[in-house]
Amino acid sequence: MNTENISEIEKELSEEITAVIIKNEWEQPEPFEKEVQYQAFPVNSLPKTLSDYLKAVCDFVQVDSSMVALPMLSVLSLCLQGKAVVSYPANAHTESINIYTLTIAQPGERKSGVYKALIKPVTEYQQQYNILHQKEIERYKSKRKFLEHQKQAAMNKTSFERVEQLTDELCELKPVHEMRLICSDTTPEALAAEMDKQNGCMAVMDDEGSVFDVISGLYTNGQGNINLFLKAYDGSSHTMEIINNLFEAAKNGDIKALQIIIELNGESIKDKEIALHKQEIKVKEKHYENNDY
Structure with a gap:
């Protein structure tokens, strides 16, 4: 099949499709991209x-x-x-x-x-807070770790009363975390x-x-x-x-x-x-x- 025959077939198909669209009164498809009316922020x-x-x-x-x-x-x-x-x-x-x-x-x-411009004040405040409370944060971490090690040692020695005492201390310990x-x-x-x-x-x-x-x-x-x-x-x-x-x-x-x-x-x-x-x-x-x- 040569190029001329292919062109004629494509033309006939196009005419048939157009006729079907007209006969059934199909609307032309709307484009996906539409112009958006821009509104400035008040x-x-x-x-x-x-x-x-x-x-x-x-x-x-x-x-x-x-x-x-x-x-x-x-x-x-x-x-x-x-x-x-x-x-x-x-x-x-x-x-x-x-x-x-x-x-x-x-x-x-x-x-x-x-x-960057908008979060700069937030990150600066966060950094200043953590510097100001660094000692409290580190003390909490150290104390919690110490009590947990003590509790584990007491459990290995089957000292239940000591385990209960350390558990109470851990529960009463107020968490202090980095902001x-x-x-x-x-x-x-x-x-x-x-x-x-x-x-x-x-x-x-x-x-x-x-x-x-x-x-x-x-x-x-x-x-x-x-x-x-x-x-x-x-x-x-x-x-x-x-x-x-x-x-x-x-x-x-x-x-x-x-x-x-x-x-x-x-x-x-x-x-x-x-x-x-x-x-x-x-x-x-x-x-x-x-x-x-």
Whole structure:
């Protein structure tokens, strides 16, 4: 079959398809990409101190106000974790003030510059706090380790009364941990353990979006675990049992606040979307298998 014959066949097929479309009155397919009407962030709606700070960051990093506004609100929410809730006046219903945010932009749009500028006060405060309380933290670690060794020695000597005494001392020992307000590349299990140390509060902040790789199963052979992230959004209780150790996300089993602040390249979001979609399919397949539909 020569080229001319192929062209004639393609032309005939095209005419037939067009005729079918007209006959059945099919609408022409809409394009996937639509023009989005851009709306600037209402900077004037912020208190003067915050609006001035936002404008200063925009001028310093040379970005639009919308790129700064979202992560700035998230950092403010981080600062209020566990300190306040939104209460509905008609009844006792409350909502946590933590928010999950996602900023998407192309590579080279200075997302990392915005990220560094906004978390700098947080990291400086965290560092100053840990320096100020370093002696207390080290004393707690040393005392707990000493009591645990003493308890183990007493158990080996079958001195039960001494074991009970040391157990009481360990229970009465007030935990003093290093302050950690921010983490990035963390598994849900490690996040739950760290939130327990931080009185149920933590922020997951990342300017590369690596948390999506983790929750889609990066360290667990493709087996995702997003329960903690889902429950933390509204402060639900959550427990996690791993290798005979029970981690509770906070005292009394309540999560006070989990803040998620992600900045992501527009070119990489499709790959992460595909990975999360595959994980969703696996979860649904497992659900159907367990319920024997």
